[in-house]
Amino acid sequence: MSDLSVAVVGHANAGKTSLMRTLLRDSEFGEVADQAGTTRHVEGGALLIDESNRLSLFDTPGLEDSIALLQILSAYFPEQNVDGIERLQYFLEHLTDYPELQQEAKVLRALLSSDLIFYVIDLREPILGKYHDELKILSYATKPVIPVLNFTFEAEENITLWKEQLARLNFHAYVSFDNVHFQFSDELKIYQKMQTLLADKESLLDELIALREKQWSDTFQSAKQLVANLFIEAASVRYQSDDNESAISAQTILLQQSVRQAESHCVQQLLQLYQFRQSDIENQALPVSQGKWELDLFSSDNLQAFGIKLGGHIAKGAGVGVAIDVAVGGITLGAAALSGGVVGALWSVKQRYYNEIQAKIKGKRYLCVDDETLQVLWLRQLQLLTTLQQRGHASFNKIALENSLNVNADSLPKKWNRYLRKLRSFPQWSSLNNQRDQSEYYKRELLLKELIDEI
Numbered sequence: 001m002s003d004l005s006v007a008v009v010g011h012a013n014a015g016k017t018s019l020m021r022t023l024l025r026d027s028e029f030g031e032v033a034d035q036a037g038t039t040r041h042v043e044g045g046a047l048l049i050d051e052s053n054r055l056s057l058f059d060t061p062g063l064e065d066s067i068a069l070l071q072i073l074s075a076y077f078p079e080q081n082v083d084g085i086e087r088l089q090y091f092l093e094h095l096t097d098y099p100e101l102q103q104e105a106k107v108l109r110a111l112l113s114s115d116l117i118f119y120v121i122d123l124r125e126p127i128l129g130k131y132h133d134e135l136k137i138l139s140y141a142t143k144p145v146i147p148v149l150n151f152t153f154e155a156e157e158n159i160t161l162w163k164e165q166l167a168r169l170n171f172h173a174y175v176s177f178d179n180v181h182f183q184f185s186d187e188l189k190i191y192q193k194m195q196t197l198l199a200d201k202e203s204l205l206d207e208l209i210a211l212r213e214k215q216w217s218d219t220f221q222s223a224k225q226l227v228a229n230l231f232i233e234a235a236s237v238r239y240q241s242d243d244n245e246s247a248i249s250a251q252t253i254l255l256q257q258s259v260r261q262a263e264s265h266c267v268q269q270l271l272q273l274y275q276f277r278q279s280d281i282e283n284q285a286l287p288v289s290q291g292k293w294e295l296d297l298f299s300s301d302n303l304q305a306f307g308i309k310l311g312g313h314i315a316k317g318a319g320v321g322v323a324i325d326v327a328v329g330g331i332t333l334g335a336a337a338l339s340g341g342v343v344g345a346l347w348s349v350k351q352r353y354y355n356e357i358q359a360k361i362k363g364k365r366y367l368c369v370d371d372e373t374l375q376v377l378w379l380r381q382l383q384l385l386t387t388l389q390q391r392g393h394a395s396f397n398k399i400a401l402e403n404s405l406n407v408n409a410d411s412l413p414k415k416w417n418r419y420l421r422k423l424r425s426f427p428q429w430s431s432l433n434n435q436r437d438q439s440e441y442y443k444r445e446l447l448l449k450e451l452i453d454e455i
Helices: 016-024 066-075 084-093 099-113 129-140 156-168 184-197 199-236 245-273 300-310 320-328 340-352 354-361 371-389 416-424 441-454
Strands: 002-010 043-048 053-059 116-122 145-150 239-242 364-367
Touching: 002 016, 002 099, 002 129, 002 199, 016 043, 016 053, 016 116, 016 145, 016 184, 053 199, 066 084, 066 099, 066 129, 084 099, 084 129, 116 129, 116 184, 129 145, 129 156, 145 156, 145 184, 184 199, 199 245, 199 371, 199 416, 199 441, 239 245, 245 364, 245 371, 371 416, 416 441
Parallel strands: 002 053, 002 116, 116 145
Antiparallel strands: 043 053, 239 364
């Protein structure tokens, strides 16, 4: 297997390991902590490009005493015109003379064995002499160097200052890459800069860019499917209860638990997709709208949907009581009205809502999730998805799902009401129901695709 190798170097605590985690999509790589010197040895990871090629990345310890190291290197061969790389090699050959610089020696070995160097810079830090020394040492390795400006969100005002300093040292191919506030487009810029500096690897890096774009797109598509499927599960779930307060209360609690568990499972899957830990998120229960999860099938909210179903065949405004009477015997409208297409329409209604109609007659109630709670459920998932798309692996802040019920209707699918009417007509589409069948399941898949496209 052929490797394109990169050494990730920089001052201690600049974000090298976090950069590795983000590029590798591996939240378990190395150790990230808000303290200096966490990485004590060289660790490697790889991005597979194809069966025979990969991009290997090597996380190195922080350069803790670059000032002393540069003084030692500069003192070699005072009367000879010796290249920087020969100074590095001489230092490594005589490392026993400098036991206090073991960490720096590990970095130098990584420099000499790599094709390219990422130099990670913490923009929050002032521009000190140690950075000049580090860049001077890197130039001795005679390898292309890409300065990576980290923490740009917190220290954007320092970007211009660093650009000027880097230009003075003849480093022009820098990139901005915030390990906390991640943007996928910034990652692509890293590979594009690599192409500029490694002309002989241009086609290989083209393949890597295409692969990473596909992987990112596939991840986003899978995430959208999880969110859309959760909405279908929650919106079509329906529990039956006896029509009395205690029975309704008990079934409502079971319904709440079922939907909350479904949301929790969706959150876990989203975290896994983006390679974050469960501990990265604050667990918050799905809020209940003023204690109300209950929405009976025959409530006023569903009368309109039922009327739309019958609107083309029966006078608009026909009440649910009329519909029930017609469907179970036609005793309200009279025999004269039951003819031709009207009979066919009513029979269709009876078949679709047979269980619900029977439940109403027998003193039963059907419970489902109310509209406002479904809005919150949908918007929470969109918030989480957006956060994960822009979250780098250097963030120590937990992800908090807002419990506010002040939802923004502009963020809801354009056909929200139509989706709800459809889903509440097909309780068999939800695995949260006790009974589930595959009837008209192809319509579920069509609706799932529509919802995915809405995200």
